[in-house]
Structure formats: structure tokens, C-alpha cells
Amino acid sequence: MRRYLLFIAILVLKYTAFGQTSLVKGPDVIDTLVSVGNYKLHFHIVKGHGTPVLFEAGGGDDGSVWREFLPPLFDVTGTTLITYDRPGFGKSTLDTNKHGLLNGIIGLETALHKLGYDKDIILVAHSQGAFSATVYAWRHPDRVKAAVLIDGSTSCWFDSRLVALQRQNDIDKIKIKTTRPGLYYQFGDLSDNVKLVRESPFPTNIPVVDFVSGSPPFDNAGDTEDWRHCHEVFARAANNRTAITAYGCGHYIFIDNPSLVINSIVKVYAETLDAKSKNVLLANSLDYNINAANGEKKAEALNLHSETQLNNWGYSLLKQGKITEALAVFKLNTLLNTDSWNAFDSYGEALLKNGEKLEAIKMYEKSVELNPNSENGRKILQQLKK
Numbered sequence: 521m522r523r524y525l526l527f528i529a530i531l532v533l534k535y536t537a538f539g540q541t542s543l544v545k546g547p548d549v550i551d552t553l554v555s556v557g558n559y560k561l562h563f564h565i566v567k568g569h570g571t572p573v574l575f576e577a578g579g580g581d582d583g584s585v586w587r588e589f590l591p592p593l594f595d596v597t598g599t600t601l602i603t604y605d606r607p608g609f610g611k612s613t614l615d616t617n618k619h620g621l622l623n624g625i626i627g628l629e630t631a632l633h634k635l636g637y638d639k640d641i642i643l644v645a646h647s648q649g650a651f652s653a654t655v656y657a658w659r660h661p662d663r664v665k666a667a668v669l670i671d672g673s674t675s676c677w678f679d680s681r682l683v684a685l686q687r688q689n690d691i692d693k694i695k696i697k698t699t700r701p702g703l704y705y706q707f708g709d710l711s712d713n714v715k716l717v718r719e720s721p722f723p724t725n726i727p728v729v730d731f732v733s734g735s736p737p738f739d740n741a742g743d744t745e746d747w748r749h750c751h752e753v754f755a756r757a758a759n760n761r762t763a764i765t766a767y768g769c770g771h772y773i774f775i776d777n778p779s780l781v782i783n784s785i786v787k788v789y790a791e792t793l794d795a796k797s798k799n800v801l802l803a804n805s806l807d808y809n810i811n812a813a814n815g816e817k818k819a820e821a822l823n824l825h826s827e828t829q830l831n832n833w834g835y836s837l838l839k840q841g842k843i844t845e846a847l848a849v850f851k852l853n854t855l856l857n858t859d860s861w862n863a864f865d866s867y868g869e870a871l872l873k874n875g876e877k878l879e880a881i882k883m884y885e886k887s888v889e890l891n892p893n894s895e896n897g898r899k900i901l902q903q904l905k906k
Contacts, residue, residue, distance in 0.1 A: 553611065554634055556627040558618070562611035563604045563635065566590055570599035571640050571665055571792040573785065574632075577603070578647030578771075579673075580703060582610030585646075589774055592812075593782050596804045597789055602637060604628070606652070608702025619705040621713040625655050640792070643667040644785060647771065648706075650674070651717050658720035666788035667726055670773050670781060671733045671766075675718040676750035678710075681743075686711045724758040727791070729784045731764050737771040779812040827857045831866050843874050854883070861891035868900070877904060 548567040553560040564583055573593075575586045583603035590601050607624055608614035615623075632638045642665055645653035650672025657664045678685065693707035706713075722728065732751040736744045755763035764784070769776035786805050790798050830853040837846035850867035857863045868883030881904050888897040 554631040556630040558615040559607055559613040561604055561627055561631045566594050566601040568599045571642055572600040572602055572637050573642045573644055575603045576645035576649030576652045578649050579706060589778060592808060596786055596808045606702060608705060614701050620709040621651055621655060621716050640665050642789060645672055646670040648673045651713055654717050654722045655720045657723055657726055661723035661725055664726050665792055668729045668785050670731045671771050674750040674754060675714050676753060677747055678714045682711055682714055727760040727788060729762045730755050731766050731773050733769050733771050733773055734765055734767040735770050827853060827860055827863055834866060846870050861887045861894060865897055
């Protein structure tokens with residue numbers, strides 16, 4: 521829950537600071553369902569001029585995760601931006617008899633052909649979306665002009681973990697069969713998908729900007745080390761691959777530091793333009809970066825001593841073993857944000873780690889009072905009161 525709240529807080533801060541709207545609106549934006557056989561894929565397309573950019577969302581996300589990212593990128597490039605929901609995700613339907621990564625790519629190819637975007641294209645992919653981008657690029661090495669991979673999954677990282685992860689996936693997927701069908705089949709198809717990616721290496725003729733998070737989404741140091749190592753191996757495999765570590769960013773780099781990713785997309789997009797169009801793009805890019813730099817400072821000022829910042833600071837102190845300082849920060853957060861159930865939940869967690877059970881109960885009770893739907897808070901209270 522804390523990761524999710526931080527995700528939302530950063531997303532709102534970043535884009536309200538720039539004065540952007542939540543969606544690109546107007547006659548040049550379409551939402552459509554495209555039939556690709558026994559199911560339909562949902563597309564959100566910002567129509568422009570130039571080499572289209574196709575976005576692949578991460579494993580648990582649908583295409584809507586990119587919506588806040590599109591307006592500033594379109595303002596700079598003016599090119600067509602395409603997001604879509606993979607089978608079973610978002611508004612897309614699913615053929616339960618034909619699932620898995622390869623069938624998903626075949627469906628995507630069919631849809632892009634029907635929409636008229638089956639020629640030159642630039643790929644942008646996040647997390648497990650890099651699997652789809654890899655297979656698409658392998659099948660169309662002359663069509664894909666460049667790619668930007670954002671903390672993308674690699675078959676390399678999964679190799680030594682696949683058996684254990686597949687076993688866990690087979691357990692977890694049972695809980696989501698009816699509620700999240702796309703994720704259900706993605707969990708079940710993991711081994712086959714990794715095998716396909718391993719057998720479909722990213723073409724070395726396609727320029728790639730490969731981002732790796734400064735804080736990859738793992739608690740285990742070995743997982744993090746291997747994640748970075750696999751990205752290094754990928755980047756070294758071709759001279760036209762640029763490796764960038766996104767310092768200060770979590771797994772969602774395009775939300776934590778949107779200007780970094782936007783500028784990288786602009787850079788690879790520029791290579792598809794003539795000299796005159798590049799000059800226009802450069803002017804737009806300069807305007808964007810001036811606003812972005814100012815917006816970042818505004819966001820920092822708004823976020824100074826905010827609930828989220830104090831909460832993160834508290835957990836950072838906990839990880840460093842500075843329990844006294846952490847307790848002081850968490851307590852301050854409850855005093856400044858008296859209506860935040862999460863602030864009280866975090867303070868209760870810290871008190872519990874310090875052995876202050878009775879005070880922890882009080883904080884969890886307050887948290888559940890503010891948010892009766894907090895399953896975690898109710899569960900911990902039940903355990904503490906036994």
C-alpha cells in the first residue's frame with residue numbers, strides 16, 4: 521500500500537507542477553477496440569505526424585499507466601503516440617485458448633496493420649513490457665527504428681529464478697483467475713514467455729536506450745545485483761546501445777523522473793527526422809526542459825516536509841537502524857497529518873519494531889478508525905490483541 525500511495529503522490533506532483541492535464545483531449549485522440557480474431561485489443565492513440573511511438577506497459581499494468589506521460593512528449597515531438605492494453609488487461613478482451621507472449625504479439629501486429637501503423641515505429645517499454653518489445657523487434661528488425669527500455673525485464677535475470685518463480689506464480693494465479701484474467705495467464709505463461717524471449721534476442725541493428733533503476737524493485741541484494749548485471753550484459757552486446765542508471769528513481773522511472781525518459785525518447789526520435797524538422801524538435805525540447813527544470817523545483821518546494829516525504833524519511837532511518845530518529849519522524853508525521861491513516865499505520869509499525877506494543881496498538885487503532893478498509897491494520901490489531 522505504501523508503494524502504491526507513493527506512486528500516486530509522485531504522479532500527481534510531477535504533472536500538476538507542470539500544469540498538465542490528465543489526458544490529451546481533442547479530435548486528434550482516439551480510443552478504440554480492434555478485433556484481432558476471437559478477442560479485441562483496446563488502443564489509446566494520440567494522432568500526430570512522424571514516426572509513431574508504441575508503448576508497452578509493465579507486467580501488471582495496462583496502457584493507462586502512460587496517460588500522464590503522453591502530453592509533454594506529444595508537445596515536444598508532435599508524433600503519433602500509441603498505448604494499448606494487452607489481452608485481458610484494461611479494456612481488452614482475451615482468447616483463453618490462445619494466450620501467451622507470442623499470441624499477444626501476433627494480435628498486436630494484426631491490430632497495428634488494421635490501424636495503419638505497421639510500418640516504421642519506435643518502441644518504449646517498461647518492466648515486463650520489454651519482453652513484448654523484444655519479441656516484436658526480433659520479428660520486425662527493419663521496422664523498429666529505435667527502442668527505449670525502462671527498467672526492462674531480461675531473460676538473463678529470470679534464468680536462475682524461473683523454476684521458483686513459476687511455482688509461486690502457479691499458486692498466486694488461482695486468486696486472480698476471475699478478477700484479473702490477463703495477469704492470471706501472464707503468471708501461468710511465465711516460463712514459456714521467458715523461453716521465447718531467450719530465443720528471440722533483441723536485434724543488434726536497432727539503437728536502444730536501456731534504463732536501469734537506481735533502486736530496483738527488490739528486497740534481496742542478490743536480485744538487485746543480478747538485475748543490474750543483466751542490464752550491463754545487454755548494453756554491452758551492441759555499440760548502439762546506451763546504458764543509463766536512473767539515480768534516485770524506483771522501478772517506475774518514467775514517473776519518478778519523466779523528463780529523463782522524455783529527453784531520451786526525443787533523442788532517438790530526432791534520428792528519424794530531416795534537418796528542418798530536427799530544428800523544430802530542438803526548439804520544442806528546449807522549451808520543455810526550461811519548464812521541466814522549473815517544475816521540478818516547484819514540486820520539491822510543495823513536497824518539502826509533506827506526508828510522503830516524512831514517511832519515506834522515517835523508513836530510510838529504520839533501514840539504517842536509527843530507531844529513535846525514525847520514531848520522531850513518524851510521530852511528527854501524525855501530528856502534521858492528523859487525518860492520514862497511513863501516517864498512523866507507519867508510526868505503529870515503527871513502535872512495534874521498538875517493542876512498544878501498547879503504543880503501537882493505539883496507532884493501529886487510530887489508523888483503522890481513519891480507514892476501516894485497511895485489511896493490514898485490522899490483521900495486525902487482531903494479532904497484537906491476542
